[in-house]
Amino acid sequence: MKIAPGLASLTLTFFLMIVTASAQPTRTPMADLMRSEGRIYVVIAVILAILGGLLLYLVRLDRKISKLEKE
Amino acid sequence: MKKSWWKILSAVLLVYTVVAGLLGPVPTLPLLQETIRNLYFHVCMWFAMMILFTVSVVYAIKYLRSLDLRHDIYARNFAVTAMVMGLLGYATGTIWASYTWADPNKPLINSFSTIARDPKLIGAAISLLVYGAYLILRDAIPDIDKRARISAVYNIFAYAILFPAIWILPRILPSLHPGNDGNPALDVKNDISASMRIVFYPAVIGWTLLGVWITTLKIRMQLLTDKKLIA
Numbered sequence: 001m002k003i004a005p006g007l008a009s010l011t012l013t014f015f016l017m018i019v020t021a022s023a024q025p026t027r028t029p030m031a032d033l034m035r036s037e038g039r040i041y042v043v044i045a046v047i048l049a050i051l052g053g054l055l056l057y058l059v060r061l062d063r064k065i066s067k068l069e070k071e
Numbered sequence: 072m073k074k075s076w077w078k079i080l081s082a083v084l085l086v087y088t089v090v091a092g093l094l095g096p097v098p099t100l101p102l103l104q105e106t107i108r109n110l111y112f113h114v115c116m117w118f119a120m121m122i123l124f125t126v127s128v129v130y131a132i133k134y135l136r137s138l139d140l141r142h143d144i145y146a147r148n149f150a151v152t153a154m155v156m157g158l159l160g161y162a163t164g165t166i167w168a169s170y171t172w173a174d175p176n177k178p179l180i181n182s183f184s185t186i187a188r189d190p191k192l193i194g195a196a197i198s199l200l201v202y203g204a205y206l207i208l209r210d211a212i213p214d215i216d217k218r219a220r221i222s223a224v225y226n227i228f229a230y231a232i233l234f235p236a237i238w239i240l241p242r243i244l245p246s247l248h249p250g251n252d253g254n255p256a257l258d259v260k261n262d263i264s265a266s267m268r269i270v271f272y273p274a275v276i277g278w279t280l281l282g283v284w285i286t287t288l289k290i291r292m293q294l295l296t297d298k299k300l301i302a
Contacts, residue, residue, distance in 0.1 A: 043093060044093050
């Protein structure tokens with residue numbers, strides 16, 4: 001069976017289109033959020049990380065002092 | 072860890088402050104633009120400072136009434152945390168003023184003399200220096216009871232100058248600093264827009280509770296080291 005060259009190239013083009021389309025980075029909701037609105041969410045994430053670290057430090061300090069108070 | 076509802080409340084309110092403070096709607100004002108969001112951070116430092124200084128003076132009076140050294144430790148540590156809050160308020164205010172008050176056409180250093188003579192800044196500097204002297208005075212007296220009594224009396228004097236220096240003095244002199252007309256920050260109808268008030272007031276509570284938390288840790292540490300003196 002002989003396939004017309006036109007049809008073959010057309011099929012190939014479609015195939016390539018599908019492959020390249022699927023190779024495009026999928027826009028996950030998370031990536032969307034972190035890159036939207038001038039990426040202000042990145043700033044929020046950074047500040048929350050610092051705040052979280054500070055609060056964690058206070059909690060640990062609190063625990064240590066409580067342990068000393070029990071002795 | 073001593074579990075307290077207000078420690079959790081503080082953490083929750085601070086997370087809310089950051090998220091709602093950076094994302095929430097704010098009025099667009101000339102010069103200020105997005106820097107108006109500093110209200111949730113810079114102004115809250117000063118509010119926390121004033122509340123913590125108030126707690127400090129209450130314990131100073133309690134010490135004079137009871138002569139219980141525990142109250143002296145409370146008064147000192149609340150004053151120290153309040154000073155840290157005040158210094159942070161000063162530092163943040165410096166950054167904010169550099170981009171709103173300073174003349175953008177000149178190098179920043181050229182605006183220093185006009186900014187630094189603002190009565191609000193001088194008043195804040197006076198009150199912080201007065202409290203700095205409180206710490207120096209304390210540590211200069213070796214006798215524990217004498218130190219506690221003199222510094223408690225001094226604490227009351229320092230508190231008496233705090234509010235004239237940061238509120239009354241700047242309001243009777245021309246000042247660049249906002250919040251000098253009417254009933255600043257507490258005028259719920261005219262001063263702060265409704266969308267900012269729902270972040271600002273929780274932010275004040277959150278930052279203040281964080282200060283209280285830090286202070287209680289310092290107090291508990293000092294009570295442990297001074298166990299023999301107090302018991």
